[in-house]
Amino acid sequence: MKKTLFALITFFYVGISCSSKAKTIDTKSSLSDIKSTPETIILYKNLKKMTQKGILFGHQDDLAYGVNWKYEAGRSDVKEVTGDYPAVYGWDLGGLEKKSPNNIDGIPFDKMRQFIKDAHRRGGVITLSWHFDNPLTGKNAWDTTPKSLTSALPGGESHEKFKSWLDEAAKYILTLKDKNGKLIPMLYRPYHELTGNWFWWCKNNGSPEEFKLLWKFTIDYLQKKGVHNLIYVYNTADFKTKEEFLEYYPGSDYADILSFDNYQYNDPTKDNSFVENCQRQFKIMNEVAKEQNKIMAFAETGYEAIPYDKWWTNSLMKAIGDYKISYVLVWRNHGWQEKEKKMHYYAPFKGQVSEKDFVDFYNLDKILFEKDAAKENLYKK
Template identity: 30%
Template sequence: MKTYRKSRLLSAVLSLAVLLTAIPLGFGAASVTVHAASAQAAPVNPDASPEAVKLLAKLYSISGNGIVTGQHDYLESPDEFMNKLKGTSGTFAALHGYELGVISGQSESTAATQRMNVVNSAINWSKNGGIVVMTFHENLPGTTYDWSNVQKSLSQADFNKYVTPGTTEYNKLIADLDKVAVSLKTLRDAGVPVLWRPYHEMNGDWFWWGKKSNFAQLWNIMYDRFVNYHKLNNLLWVWNPNAPNTWCDPYAGTYPGADKVDILAADIYNNDYMNKYYDSLYALAAGKPIAIGENGEMPSTAKLQLSQRNWVYMMTWGKMLYENNTNDTIKSFMGDSYSLTLDEYKNYVAPAATPTATPTPTATPTATPTPAPTATPTPVSAPAAVTVENGLKGEYFNNMTLSGTPALVRTDAQVNYNWRQAAPASALGIDSFSIRFTGKIKPQYSETYQIITSSDDGIRVWVNGVSVIDSWVKQSGTERVGSIALTAGQLYDIKVEYYENAGDARISLMWQSPSQAKAVVPSSALFTGAANATVSSALMTTLAAAVSTPAPAATAAPVPTATPTPVPTAAPTVVPTPTPTPTPAPTVAPTPTPTPLISGLKAEYFNNATLAGTPALVRNDSAIDFNWRQGSPDAAIGIDFFTVRWTGKIKPSYSETYQIYTTSDDGIRVWINGSLVIDSWVKQSGTERVGSIALNAGQLYDIKVEYYENQGDANIRMMWQSPSQAKGVVPASALFHLSAS
């Protein structure tokens, strides 16, 4: 629980200084599955009231199909924020959260009056078709009604006294439970089903019942007293820990068991909707509904639909409605088609059978992919029909949930785009879109690789089926890093998912290892199957084979049968021939026939600022996109006062005027076809420069780039753009130089 929220009921009584304590934070992510209501829809109390049975069944039916909106109010003013929410959004939330804990120094008579006000509001709310939730911030039994007694530090030994029958402390606990049961009985007698969430956030240590090894005993005592003694059959039991962040223990340690819990919920603050919090609770629930018990920030409905579909309700905590959310956010969330407001909840036709059936078809389509592999043999019978080409398959969607039919499908040489406030293509909007990139990735070294992304907004990366990066949140150019061990020359499945919310849009996929400088993953290391073979893709396949030493053997991996067949037959003759096919023939002619072109540029690194003398390092750089910061490009090079010269060929895809962009710290110069396009040989800090030149599609042009680093940070990036070419780093698939072998 966040202390911002701890202040919720005390604003009128306690000073602000008493309220400020540590605020839990966190980041995260993971995946999702949808479940349906089944026989488990029966409450754990076999004598549950018909109203409770009906409410639970409806929640089961909604799970996976939408999220019930909720708003909490305080004991002293049980309708305040729900009414304010209606004023802002034009509609009520479906779920109304109330408080039965008395924490502001009230007398017994005042406490009784305030609790009665809560009960009356809850009865009216339920009669109007809404859901009632009750929270109970219980003071340590036998102490006064003060917040400090709710947060009272209690040792394990002292806690044990309260859960041991016959002790004085145990008797005080029972007396407190009997007192609050009066309010719950009134609700029972009025036919009001209640989502009862006592002793919440028990996996944290800020309440007297928190982080106790035998917490389940306390839960069981209350359950037995309320169900078997007071016959409170209108209660649905909500076990509600805090999201297991740095300050909280994992869920399982305090779970009372499936026989005493109807719904599992988690309290999530600071917009910390990590998928792992969802996944672990969903797994523990084993088919029971799960919910967001409390939240400060309203969740993203796009994220919910994509990876956390089974949260059945949420509840914004009191004044955090406005402290943590803008009016626009409130209106957007309440107006979203995925969010169920009061009227929508009341009119919701609980298709208990439909949701139950839905997962079944969902499983059937899962089997549908089986035919896809069946189609794979097609290339075997017709190898020429399927060609492996460099890059990844990019599927672009006009929504943030990767749902429906893509508005655009194309091959992207790299994942490295900065669209800013523009669209990736005319078929896409400038905001609220998503992309899925899929294909294969081939490392050059047998090492542990850091996979690095920089994105605005959400990003997820899987390599070889393993989730390496999961940051499915709104963010601004944030860098995320994950690690995975890879073997040189081996092809691994890769999937990258991205969504753009609003504002600037950009995404970059990079990698780094002990032998691999940090850089955008080049086209030469990425592969995808293309239904239509082209000379260009065939050339890329051949060139990819020459990029790394083990490539010939590894290149066969993308299409085990088809790829090797054309290469051995055609490679000896075709490798040199296709290279010049587009037009480059004249350009490449001077090169000896046996010397093949390979992707990327020749890079010469000098340990001086004048490009003088013999290079300290010569290597192939697949693209010019490096951010060394205050490090060195290589052990052979110093961290300051070095220079680099890249030379080779560049091949555009369109006959258009191209803008050549560089961002560098420090000096930069670029020549294309002998023309000086950019000349900024000065000390500068990450400055973008632009030059223009008309180029013809498929033609190979000489390119030379020179760079120098003075002191401090060191980075360089070369991009291009044209009317048909989105702005992005010039990919390895468009850069060539002669092999040294």
């Protein structure tokens, strides 16, 4: 009886949600949120145009800390090497669900708010992810206890708790305003790396229909709470075929940008699999993007501690190839990890072995940092 009731709820919600959106949105030219703020629409259109000029470079947590420093005003490992900030800044909302003062990386949400405002004021682009806790068990995002995903769905045992978590996210996002009091347009990458098996929302923890319902409910709920300044990024881990990339896809009227995450793990001088896998994935994603008139991105990548001195101009640029993508973002510069007894960073700092190559990467015509983004006035018509 419970399964039958859940199926009816799912069918009713998805059916109503999809049919109502299909009547009101032109997926070939519009954002998925039909009530998007004018500023968000402008950013989206400009990001689309920018793919013809080059690739915006991004870095996670760039302004908050770097290797051997934390919370120093105006500081950035990227800026110290290149003289310029990244064009894209990644931040994580993990921690909001439990009303923590700090996010999952230890950054106070109050500081993060100011970092977001500062970057936006200079012309940078903000992208958000959310490593939120498992709604069924209360453990972290990496807890893959069975039925965790379904518990968050309408009719599920954690649904009301899950809605309260979305309330906290909506409240925070609605505080992210520019100097004129207007909401800052941002990219939001819900349920990232969904084709993996390491988060409670990944494909091993729910059927395609259940995942699509989770995605659609999340987006619709945030919009009901007045959040209309987000551009939604569909994000996978590895995939081998077009069918696999689209299996859990919520539909073109619920996503604005297509992306995947892929990291370098093996020595690129001995193993070319990173480049080959990225090229395979870009080829597939590019086909979908053309069919649906979507923007593409390389939402997360990197080579921990960057031991190869030509990784930027050789490995990364070959991995992207000639594909026209909106941005590429490398992960955070945490620095020394006491528990693992190793350094953890993905952008170079002064004196790091790939520093010179990163400057060469910065100087490539098709690679764009914040000064380039500012010149393009991404937030103006």
